[in-house]
Amino acid sequence: MQRPGSVQQKIPCAFATEVRDEPATKRANQSFRVLATGQLSLKALEADIHHAIATEKVDGTCCYVAKYKDLPYLWARLDRKPTKQAEKRFRKFQSSKTSTEFTWNLDDDFRKVPDSWIPAHGVVQLKGRSQPDENGHIPGWIPVEKDCKPYCWHVSAVNYETGSALILKPCSEKNLLEITTIPLMELLEQTLELVGTHINGNPYGLGNKRHPVHVLVPHGSLQIEKPPTLNLTDLITWFEESQEGKVEGIVWHCTNGILIKIHRHHLGLQWPLPDPYLTARPLSISVDLTTCEWDFEAKSSFLVLAKLNGKQFDHFKDIPWDEAGS
Incomplete structure (x- = not known):
């Protein structure tokens, strides 16, 4: 299991993904979709996903x-997020596809948070300062x-x-x-x-x-009793035909503490459902x-x-x- 209280910067998908130029079904106003391919991702393999514990991804x-x-x-x-100006500058940098590294001004580029705010475990610290992740956010708690x-x-x-x-x-x-x-x-x-x-x-x-x-x-806590094999076809069949598969997704808890996930939207499947597995129990x-x-x-x-x-x-x-x- 992952260390309690930690938040991975971004829980990776179990499979390699591809971006399609069509509206997302999960997020409004997102003009692209991220879909899983048939190949397990390198991060999933490095985390030994084949020996991980499969649990229900809960929608909350x-x-x-x-x-x-x-x-x-x-x-x-x-999460501490960039100001509008800094966000615009960051997105412009991302679209430019340059090989240089983006430089944040930690004092001016991020919105203020209450004094009680703390960074999540796993957030990179440099000279006592919390560093943003690859999405330009600093995960934390209030x-x-x-x-x-x-x-x-x-x-x-x-x-x-x-x-x-x-x-x-x-x-x-x-x-x-x-x-x-x-x-x-x-x-x-x-x-x-x-x-x-x-x-x-x-x-x-x-x-x-x-x-x-x-x-x-x-x-x-909601472990999946009979998880599907790590095959894209088997996963889709499980989500579509199994009662236990009427869930938002799966989160695998790997032995090294890494979390790996698959969401129904990664497979082009609908969520929410009219009768999810949780409500049938x-x-x-x-x-x-x-x-x-x-x-x-x-x-x-x-x-x-x-x-x-x-x-x-x-x-x-x-x-x-x-x-x-x-």
Whole structure:
């Protein structure tokens, strides 16, 4: 598994890719598509992908748990990005295809970030300064404070008074998922994916606008039981015909800590899907607040899920969110 808390500058595709001059299906306003070829990439081979652990790529937003003000906190992903002028200069350099190296002015070329911002593990440091990656970004994190409106949905998945987080994870029973609370302290230095009502169009149908629900999924926790072989034809067949293949993609956790991925869009396949694999799995809910002395906000994810405490559903998608929120 990758070192907890780290963010690869850019997780490479398992296969060599080619760029086609046609509109992207994943990103709006992108005039080109990146598609996988039939040959495994050099990075995948060097990372020994054949002996890696295949896990489900979850469609959410990346988070990190680390100490802040001497307490375990949830951190949101925040990359330092170039200013408009610097971005324009960088793109012009990229299109020129010169062999010289682009020079950044770290003081003037990047947008300001809060003093609490920290660079992600793995960001190159030179003379104590964080260096941008090949895309011109400096990956990093910002702590999610309780009253931080831009990250209100992140806040809904944690409670700093009780020091707990809402987690979606596999249960010991075969194929069963569980939403439960665990101490933030147990998640220190781990990265997770925030999913829910207001994240990426809510492909998993968690909650609704009246009763929003957001939970965290630890990276690498949803292992694929019967992964396809590393053959492009077999992968496409698996994504199209297997129930377990109704996922956004695969992330391989290699033994040297490197992550390698394949996204459905790399294969020209649709995402999101009307019935993803995650929502077809049985789910139990274990969110007991009866002994909790703290008050929660009216639309707290903790409160909505607590009303479903002890219940199990044959399918994730069958949860009656309106009844739970009433």
